Amino acid sequence: MIDTHCHVFKEYYDNIEEIINKVDVVIISGTNDKDNQEVINLCNKYPNVYGTLGIHPTEEISINSLKFIEENLSNKKIVGIGEIGLDYYWNKNKEEQIDKFIKQLDLALKYNKPVVIHSREATNDTYEILKNYPSLKKDIHCFSGSLEMAKNYIKINSYLGIGGVLTFKNSKLKEVIKEIDLKYLLLETDSPFLTPEPYRGKQNEPYNIIYVANKIAEVKNISLDDVLKQTSLNAKDLFDIIW
Numbered sequence: 001m002i003d004t005h006c007h008v009f010k011e012y013y014d015n016i017e018e019i020i021n022k023v024d025v026v027i028i029s030g031t032n033d034k035d036n037q038e039v040i041n042l043c044n045k046y047p048n049v050y051g052t053l054g055i056h057p058t059e060e061i062s063i064n065s066l067k068f069i070e071e072n073l074s075n076k077k078i079v080g081i082g083e084i085g086l087d088y089y090w091n092k093n094k095e096e097q098i099d100k101f102i103k104q105l106d107l108a109l110k111y112n113k114p115v116v117i118h119s120r121e122a123t124n125d126t127y128e129i130l131k132n133y134p135s136l137k138k139d140i141h142c143f144s145g146s147l148e149m150a151k152n153y154i155k156i157n158s159y160l161g162i163g164g165v166l167t168f169k170n171s172k173l174k175e176v177i178k179e180i181d182l183k184y185l186l187l188e189t190d191s192p193f194l195t196p197e198p199y200r201g202k203q204n205e206p207y208n209i210i211y212v213a214n215k216i217a218e219v220k221n222i223s224l225d226d227v228l229k230q231t232s233l234n235a236k237d238l239f240d241i242i243w
């Protein structure tokens with residue numbers, strides 16, 4: 001079991017060791033300077049923790065932020081850049097966000113690292129920008145768009161990160177997932193956020209990918225084991241994880 005996207009930081013949890021050991025591997029994503037430092041610390045401390053470094057569209061970026069990310073890309077446990085992207089819901093300054101996004105995509109291209117993408121109410125701009133980076137491998141984190149959008153993303157070298165939203169009662173994502181080959185899907189929790197049913201409303205943790213995996217198995221009418229096996233292969237392939 002690999003949770004490909006979470007924010008398991010001290011500010012949210014006092015039992016980090018316990019929760020990360022309930023799964024095989026966790027990939028912790030930074031969103032700002034402070035998180036990025038903690039990602040490095042956690043990667044160094046725990047064998048089953050991998051990380052990505054990035055500045056989220058709603059967070060401050062400086063020359064030093066980019067320098068820190070770049071300097072740490074040689075760390076074998078830093079497996080990508082993210083989470084980065086566009087968020088027109090929380091941040092109305094589009095130009096500033098696009099600039100920040102492109103700077104980090106360019107960095108990923110320079111070092112040939114996969115990117116973890118956050119996109120909220122910014123689908124068209126996100127897609128138009130990512131189209132310019134066809135060779136970059138992408139994790140469309142918390143994907144919840146249409147079937148057409150899913151196919152478009154897959155065409156430009158993306159995997160779709162599927163989390164708790166899939167388990168929500170009125171989620172339209174189920175119909176989309178039914179039509180998408182398992183080889184493009186990743187399991188994620190986005191812990192501590194977006195807790196799947198039946199624990200919606202409580203704090204999320206990496207182990208809860210099991211509920212997401214179960215829902216995928218149900219929707220696609222395949223076994224849970226097949227879902228866990230294939231999504232783990234996908235994660236290892238995308239992030240180049242040896243485990």
Ligand code: NI
Pocket residue numbers: 005006007029083141190
């Ligand atoms: Ni996230």
